[in-house]
Amino acid sequence: MQSFVLYNPTKIIFGTDTVKEIGPETAALGRKILLVFGKSSIKRNGIYEQVVASLAGAGLEIIDHGGVVSNPHLSHVRAGIDKARKNAVQAIVAVGGGSVIDSAKAISAGALVDHDVWQFFKGKKSIRKTLPLTCVLTLAAAGSEMNGGMVLTNEETRQKFGVGNRLLCPKVSILDPTLTFTVPPDYTAFGAVDAIAHILEFYFTTRDQSTPVQDRFMEGLVLTIMESCDRVLRDPLDYQGRADLMWSATLALNGWTAAGLGMVGFPMHMIEHSLSALYNIAHGAGLSIVMPAWMRCQARLRPAKFIQFGQRVFALSGNDEACAMEGIKRLEDWFISVKSPTTLSQAGIAAEDIPVIAENALALAKIWRLNEYNKDIIMEILAACC
Amino acid sequence: MQSFVLYNPTKIIFGTDTVKEIGPETAALGRKILLVFGKSSIKRNGIYEQVVASLAGAGLEIIDHGGVVSNPHLSHVRAGIDKARKNAVQAIVAVGGGSVIDSAKAISAGALVDHDVWQFFKGKKSIRKTLPLTCVLTLAAAGSEMNGGMVLTNEETRQKFGVGNRLLCPKVSILDPTLTFTVPPDYTAFGAVDAIAHILEFYFTTRDQSTPVQDRFMEGLVLTIMESCDRVLRDPLDYQGRADLMWSATLALNGWTAAGLGMVGFPMHMIEHSLSALYNIAHGAGLSIVMPAWMRCQARLRPAKFIQFGQRVFALSGNDEACAMEGIKRLEDWFISVKSPTTLSQAGIAAEDIPVIAENALALAKIWRLNEYNKDIIMEILAACC
Numbered sequence: 001m002q003s004f005v006l007y008n009p010t011k012i013i014f015g016t017d018t019v020k021e022i023g024p025e026t027a028a029l030g031r032k033i034l035l036v037f038g039k040s041s042i043k044r045n046g047i048y049e050q051v052v053a054s055l056a057g058a059g060l061e062i063i064d065h066g067g068v069v070s071n072p073h074l075s076h077v078r079a080g081i082d083k084a085r086k087n088a089v090q091a092i093v094a095v096g097g098g099s100v101i102d103s104a105k106a107i108s109a110g111a112l113v114d115h116d117v118w119q120f121f122k123g124k125k126s127i128r129k130t131l132p133l134t135c136v137l138t139l140a141a142a143g144s145e146m147n148g149g150m151v152l153t154n155e156e157t158r159q160k161f162g163v164g165n166r167l168l169c170p171k172v173s174i175l176d177p178t179l180t181f182t183v184p185p186d187y188t189a190f191g192a193v194d195a196i197a198h199i200l201e202f203y204f205t206t207r208d209q210s211t212p213v214q215d216r217f218m219e220g221l222v223l224t225i226m227e228s229c230d231r232v233l234r235d236p237l238d239y240q241g242r243a244d245l246m247w248s249a250t251l252a253l254n255g256w257t258a259a260g261l262g263m264v265g266f267p268m269h270m271i272e273h274s275l276s277a278l279y280n281i282a283h284g285a286g287l288s289i290v291m292p293a294w295m296r297c298q299a300r301l302r303p304a305k306f307i308q309f310g311q312r313v314f315a316l317s318g319n320d321e322a323c324a325m326e327g328i329k330r331l332e333d334w335f336i337s338v339k340s341p342t343t344l345s346q347a348g349i350a351a352e353d354i355p356v357i358a359e360n361a362l363a364l365a366k367i368w369r370l371n372e373y374n375k376d377i378i379m380e381i382l383a384a385c386c
Numbered sequence: 387m388q389s390f391v392l393y394n395p396t397k398i399i400f401g402t403d404t405v406k407e408i409g410p411e412t413a414a415l416g417r418k419i420l421l422v423f424g425k426s427s428i429k430r431n432g433i434y435e436q437v438v439a440s441l442a443g444a445g446l447e448i449i450d451h452g453g454v455v456s457n458p459h460l461s462h463v464r465a466g467i468d469k470a471r472k473n474a475v476q477a478i479v480a481v482g483g484g485s486v487i488d489s490a491k492a493i494s495a496g497a498l499v500d501h502d503v504w505q506f507f508k509g510k511k512s513i514r515k516t517l518p519l520t521c522v523l524t525l526a527a528a529g530s531e532m533n534g535g536m537v538l539t540n541e542e543t544r545q546k547f548g549v550g551n552r553l554l555c556p557k558v559s560i561l562d563p564t565l566t567f568t569v570p571p572d573y574t575a576f577g578a579v580d581a582i583a584h585i586l587e588f589y590f591t592t593r594d595q596s597t598p599v600q601d602r603f604m605e606g607l608v609l610t611i612m613e614s615c616d617r618v619l620r621d622p623l624d625y626q627g628r629a630d631l632m633w634s635a636t637l638a639l640n641g642w643t644a645a646g647l648g649m650v651g652f653p654m655h656m657i658e659h660s661l662s663a664l665y666n667i668a669h670g671a672g673l674s675i676v677m678p679a680w681m682r683c684q685a686r687l688r689p690a691k692f693i694q695f696g697q698r699v700f701a702l703s704g705n706d707e708a709c710a711m712e713g714i715k716r717l718e719d720w721f722i723s724v725k726s727p728t729t730l731s732q733a734g735i736a737a738e739d740i741p742v743i744a745e746n747a748l749a750l751a752k753i754w755r756l757n758e759y760n761k762d763i764i765m766e767i768l769a770a771c772c
Contacts, residue, residue, distance in 0.1 A: 001629040003401020008394075014646070015389020210626045212610045213634055220602025227598065240596045243387040247646060248599055256642060260400070260633060 002208050002262030007166065008255050010146045014175040014247065016239075019050045022093065022136055023058030025172040029132040030090025032061045034083060036104040037095045038068045042138065045182050051095050051136055063087045065107075071276045071283065072099040074118055074154045077106040084111035084131070094135045094170075097191075098142020098283075101135050102150040105168045108133050121152060121161040123367060127168065135173040140180055140246040141191030141284065143198060143253030145173040153277055159363065160273040175250065177242035185233055188245075189338035190284025192229035195249035196222055196331075197268055197287040199257060204298060204305055206261035218257050219312045224248045226334055233338060265370050268294050271378060274360040281347050288340035289347060292332040293384035297377075299324040344385045354382045388594050388648030393552065394641050396532045400561040400633065402625070405436045408479065408522055409444030411558040415518040416476025418447045420469060422490040423481045424454045428524065431568045437481050437522055449473050451493075457662045457669065458485040460504055460540045463492040470497035470517070480521045480556075483577075484528020484669075487521050488536040491554045494519050507538060507547040509753060513554065521559040526566055526632040527577030527670065529584060529639030531559035539663055544746065546659040547753065561636065563628035571619055574631075575724035576670025578615035581635035582608055582717075583654055583673040585643060590684060590691055592647035604643050605698045610634045612720055619724060651756050654680050657764060660746040667733050674726035675733060678718040679770035683763075685710045730771045740768045 013021050026033060033055065042048040055062055065080045084092070084107055094104035108131040110117030119125040137145045144150065148168040153160045183191070199218045206214075225248045231241030251257065258264060271294070272286035299306040303324045310316040310327025318326065332342055341347050349357075358378040365373040399407050412419060419441065428434040441448055451466045470478070470493055480490035494517040496503030505511040523531045530536065534554040539546045569577070585604045592600075611634045617627030637643065644650060657680070658672035685692040689710045696702040696713025704712070718728055727733050735743075744764040751759045 001400075001626060001633065003404070005397065005399050007397040011391065011393040012645075013391050014387075018389070210630075212613065212630055213607065213637065216606025216610065217603055220606060221599065224598045224602065240387060243646075244596075244598055247387065251599065259398075260629075 001211055001213075001260040004259045006255060006259045008146065008169065010169050010254075011172045012146060012175060012250070013172065016176060016178050018174050018176045019047070019136055019179070020054045022051055022134060022174055023054035023056070023060065026055060026091055026093055026134045027058040027060060029134065029171060031059070032087065032089050033063070033091045033093050034080065034087070034089040034107065035062050035064050035093050035095065036068060036080060036100055036107065037066045038097075038100050039066070041182070042095055047095065047136070047138060047179055051093070055093065063089060068096060068100045068103045070099045071153045071160065071280055072103045074152050077103050077110065077117060077152060080107040081110040081117060089131065091132045091134065094133060095138065097137070097139030098144045098151075101137075101142070101144040101170070102152060104133055104135070105130070105144070105150040106152055107131075109165075109168065118154060120163050121154075127163070127165040130167045133170045135170045136179070137173060137175050137246070138179045139183060139187065139191055140242070140249040141194045143195065143250055145170060145175065146250050146254040149253070151273070158277050158360065160277040161364065161367065175246055177239060177246045180242050180246060181237050183236075185236075186339065187282070187284075188232055188236075189229060189340045190282045191249060192225050192245060192338065193284040193288045193291075193335060193340050195225050195252040197291055198252040200291065200295075201266050201268055202258050202261055202264050203309070204295070205265040205267065206263075208260075208262050209304070211261055214257055214260055215308070219309070221248050221252055221257070222313050225252075229338060266368060267370055267373060270364045270368055270370055270373070271357075271361045271381060273364055274357045275347070275349065278353075278357060278360060279347065279349055285341050285347060288335040288342055289344060289385050290381070292328055292335070292342060293381050295328045295331075296325065296384060297381055299328060344382070351383075351386050354379055357382055387597055387599075387646040390645045392641060392645045394532065394555065396555050396640075397558045398532060398561060398636070399558065402562060402564050404560050404562045405433070405522055405565070406440045408437055408520060408560055409440035409442070409446065412441060412477055412479055412520045413444040413446060415520065415557060417445070418449070418473065418475050419477045419479050420449050420451050420466065420473070420475045420493065421479050421481065422454060422466060422486055422493065423452045424483075424486050425452070427568070428481055433481065433522070433524060433565055437479070441479065449475060454482060454486045454489045456485045457539045457546065457666055458489045460538050463489050463496065463503060463538060466493040467496040467503060475517065477518045477520065480519065481524065483523065483525030484530045484537075487523075487528070487530040487556070488538060490519055490521070491516070491530070491536040492538055493517075495551075495554065504540060506549050507540070513549070513551040516553045519556045521556045522565070523559060523561050523632070524565045525569060525573065525577055526628070526635040527580045529581065529636055531556060531561065532636050532640040535639070537659070544663050545749065546663040547750065561632055563625060563632045566628050566632060567623050569622075571622075572725065573668070574618055574622075575615060575726045576668045577635060578611050578631060578724065579670040579674045579721060579726050581611050581638040583677060584638040586677065586681075587652050587654055588644050588647055588650050589695070590681070591651040591653065592649075594646075594648050595690070597647055600643055600646055601694070605695070607634050607638055607643070608699050611638075615724060652754060653756055653759060656750045656754055656756055656759070657743075657747045657767060659750055660743045661733070661735065664739075664743060664746060665733065665735055671727050671733060674721040674728055675730060675771050676767070678714055678721070678728060679767050681714045681717075682711065682770060683767055685714060730768070737769075737772050740765055743768055
């Protein structure tokens, strides 16, 4: 196990009928709030009304900032920052999934500085303070509700970049699994794929070969995510399945599994970010395309962990490269079973575009210091996605 | 999964050479501190010197309060409270294992009230504020370094009682596995037993039968604790083994595994507290006596979880009561292998004392609201410890 510092002060309120806590919890942080949300779905399904009732009931003044899209846009964040400044808001409330929460995080940091918020993403400026943020989660996927990460797409430059800072951790996140009852099958599956990708980035990129606590925790989460996703695809109103999926997705990226792993990388996300930046495909869909290809390339270089994955997650009995490859195939088969794409062509992306995708990914590889990835290697992985 | 609120704001600094952080971390909380520690061992092995050097280097004024014993005494806590008040200390620093940290927690709460600190333990008063606490952990066992629990023994009344309150969570805990290199084999094993007991109290007392995330996390921890304890008993200087054991013991009782389990109880601790209150045996030693007996009694009433335990932790293939019983036997065999006692007689406790022990335990059963435990049931479990 490697040395680490762990500090995650996000308060989680989990369970049915917890949305009513958002008002009182937020009132302790500020009276005038910016309410960040996505498109019309939360108005259709009644979540918006519940949240506003709780906020208004706690005496808060609400400034709306709806319209966040998936693969959220820098321009919309900039507009939110303007609104936050003009209205001198004291706190931000996010109601949605990772895209909404990430937009709210970017606003919470950008509203307190003079420079453009994209400077944080380019690594030119550091975050030193943020407005307090509370969240009501509506999608089990990104894990942003309990971590200090955010990802944004600059539509002008077609770059999808991320930043991590402890100050971006929400103060409070409300996780009510019933709010995900109406998430359609495709986005339910994409969310599960995203959570699995978060776990496997850690699991396979750590260079520490002695992390039994973390390994078993991660293997258990992958198993639970697959099982619970299967349950809710059969019955979208299965509360236990929705609850297990929601909590697992949060744990996949809240720092608990990563503590002790030492340096890890996000190479699968690095490549996927180019797919969603260039083609605006769902993040989870991009990940299920990249993951098996990346895993097969890596398993040839470092088979041990992939063998363990096959043995422990898919109960395979082998102890060789065939076991590693069979484990990867089982995961790929599961992606297919939940109808998440596993090839570029299924997402309508032509093989001729590979050099352009690789070029775009390379920019992120440099920022994320994934030094072992040059254009050729990225192209090789992308070729294996065909 | 049941609804829950999770909020654990303890900052963990884990790894070699981290003791030097105690000064700067504590300086942010107060300038005049009470330094709580145990007997002479930390002076012999140099830990005391390292801690004082860091504290003094950060400009802190130190008031010593050494002499905490295992199964820590109320009288020593009362003396610490007097010292803290007289010197108007602003923060507490604990250097030791669970006994020291629990004493420091009791002082941190008791120093700020007019009434006697034991009122908190009798449930007569609630904790509303505490002095900030930082810790340097020297024993992998109790988990007190990352939770809001504390246990104290009233020597006059021979009662060993516990209290939980979020305000008791340490602000910062330093976990340097090398500090446990000198822990002797018996206390290493007792610590491992204690951590396993914490996990199994949750695992077996939850009434929720659908907690896959938590179950797998707990099963992984039990496996890791047994493996890492075996490693360090073979080689006390095995860093990875010490690190895995230390982190697992912290995770066993920091709220992460319990989130979502709903109501749980501590029946094995309830009975063990009487053993250590009446006979002053090591807490872990008492637990390895009580655990197999309690588990066998429970497995007859509710076999399902015990079967799962046998299957997943000991890779047993059965699916019936025999599998449950074999799993319990394997755990008992492991206790024997690490030389932790498994019968009352091994701890020098006579079977004739059982009614007295049960009477003492019953008082705690009432306070902890373990309503299904009457004197007969406790005596039956104790009889199975012979």
